[in-house]
Amino acid sequence: MTDPPPIWRRRPGADGLVPATPVPAVDLGDNLWSSAGLSNSYLMRTDDGRIVVNCGMAFEAEVHRPAFDAVDDAPIHTVILTQGHPDHFGGVNRFLDEGTQLVTHANFQQFLTDFEKLTDYRTRNSAFAFNHVYDAIARYVETHGGRFPAQSSPTPTLQFEDRLELDIGGVHLELLATRGGETTDSLVIWIPETGTVLTGNMLGPLFGHVPNLVTIRGDRYRDALDYVASIETVRALGAARLVTGHFDPIEGSDVIDRELTRMRDAAQWVHDRVIDGMNAGVDVHTLMRETVLPPELEVGQGYGKVAWNVRAIWETYAGWFHHQSTTELYGVPASEVAGDIVEAAGASALVAAARARLAAGEPQAAIHLTDLVLSADPVCSEARAAALDAHHVLLEAADNFWERAWLRRQIAKLGEPA
Numbered sequence: 001m002t003d004p005p006p007i008w009r010r011r012p013g014a015d016g017l018v019p020a021t022p023v024p025a026v027d028l029g030d031n032l033w034s035s036a037g038l039s040n041s042y043l044m045r046t047d048d049g050r051i052v053v054n055c056g057m058a059f060e061a062e063v064h065r066p067a068f069d070a071v072d073d074a075p076i077h078t079v080i081l082t083q084g085h086p087d088h089f090g091g092v093n094r095f096l097d098e099g100t101q102l103v104t105h106a107n108f109q110q111f112l113t114d115f116e117k118l119t120d121y122r123t124r125n126s127a128f129a130f131n132h133v134y135d136a137i138a139r140y141v142e143t144h145g146g147r148f149p150a151q152s153s154p155t156p157t158l159q160f161e162d163r164l165e166l167d168i169g170g171v172h173l174e175l176l177a178t179r180g181g182e183t184t185d186s187l188v189i190w191i192p193e194t195g196t197v198l199t200g201n202m203l204g205p206l207f208g209h210v211p212n213l214v215t216i217r218g219d220r221y222r223d224a225l226d227y228v229a230s231i232e233t234v235r236a237l238g239a240a241r242l243v244t245g246h247f248d249p250i251e252g253s254d255v256i257d258r259e260l261t262r263m264r265d266a267a268q269w270v271h272d273r274v275i276d277g278m279n280a281g282v283d284v285h286t287l288m289r290e291t292v293l294p295p296e297l298e299v300g301q302g303y304g305k306v307a308w309n310v311r312a313i314w315e316t317y318a319g320w321f322h323h324q325s326t327t328e329l330y331g332v333p334a335s336e337v338a339g340d341i342v343e344a345a346g347a348s349a350l351v352a353a354a355r356a357r358l359a360a361g362e363p364q365a366a367i368h369l370t371d372l373v374l375s376a377d378p379v380c381s382e383a384r385a386a387a388l389d390a391h392h393v394l395l396e397a398a399d400n401f402w403e404r405a406w407l408r409r410q411i412a413k414l415g416e417p418a
Contacts, residue, residue: 019059031171041064046077050077053079057087057091061091076095077099077100079102080187081102085111086115091149092152093149102157106160114220122218163177172191181203181222186200187200195241206300207247208259212303212304231264274287342377347376354369358389358390369386388415
């Protein structure tokens with residue numbers, strides 16, 4: 001008997017990753033409630049007060065807290081953050097009552113510090129993908145008289161390295177470090193009594209998909225083998241229910257085991273192919289093109305991509321120098337000589353070559369050529385038109401959140417008056 005299709009085919013895609021809206025919390029059963037957002041916030045009731053897992057962005061916490069207060073208005077005993085990304089910690093201040101303990105992994109401060117010192121850089125480099133978030137912020141400001149809550153900069157009161165057990169008002173929790181998650185401060189929450197594990201975005205925002213070992217917005221590299229080990233940590237629990245950072249829980253121990261095993265094996269397979277290729281002298285770009293998962297290890301690529309992870313794995317092991325050109329050693333990019341190439345070859349000839357590449361089904365190569373022309377002459381209408389067509393071809397074939405957002409951004413820029 002063959003396995004059923006991967007579960008990611010039946011779950012929402014990246015279009016479902018939207019900011020929180022004022023709706024009631026969803027009762028998931030087993031003393032767990034969910035309030036959806038850019039990363040879901042979760043509530044547990046105990047005899048000693050409430051436990052909240054993740055708090056959303058600052059403006060989303062203004063939605064999550066009232067939704068949870070409608071379920072139970074007892075004081076918040078504990079807040080647990082499953083990772084140090086702002087869609088988890090941004091709203092913490094809204095959930096801190098008198099005496100609330102804030103629990104994180106010991107590496108949390110590193111990621112909070114990264115985001116605070118690189119706020120401008122990361123905001124600028126991710127804005128193209130999150131216009132819907134800025135639209136939601138604008139609506140919030142408009143409906144709240146111009147007031148916008150500042151992102152929290154929380155200080156944990158309890159941290160741990162590998163494992164932490166908490167007994168709060170009759171509820172027993174086990175917190176396990178999963179350093180291969182989206183951040184090296186990633187943790188999961190195991191509730192043995194109900195067989196439930198809360199993973200946050202340890203496996204990425206889209207369950208059953210390739211992870212981003214490094215995001216194109218700019219982030220620290222994740223180690224592929226740490227990711228594999230983290231999946232195995234969760235798989236070994238034998239959970240009957242897996243609650244992710246988005247969408248509905250995954251139910252059934254057999255289903256969870258099958259899905260996690262596929263994700264684990266797919267990540268290991270890609271890692272091993274990269275290592276084999278590096279040792280055989282295959283260049284990184286060839287490996288990016290030719291590393292394709294076998295059908296039995298198919299996982300979604302709606303948020304991360306195999307090709308991007310090939311490069312991330314390569315550079316995790318070997319760094320930025322790819323031994324292809326002396327120019328890699330110096331701060332002089334190829335665009336520095338674009339004008340010389342255009343002058344020597346002629347803009348028309350390069351655009352014609354780009355059109356030929358596009359006609360041959362090679363839009364990436366076409367963009368290399370139009371980039372040369374546009375570096376030398378940003379207003380060249382023929383080059384802009386060819387580049388625009390190449391980006392449209394790539395967009396039509398793309399189903400990855402980040403890739404599509406980038407291509408749309410470039411299309412908008414190329415379509416603007418020169």
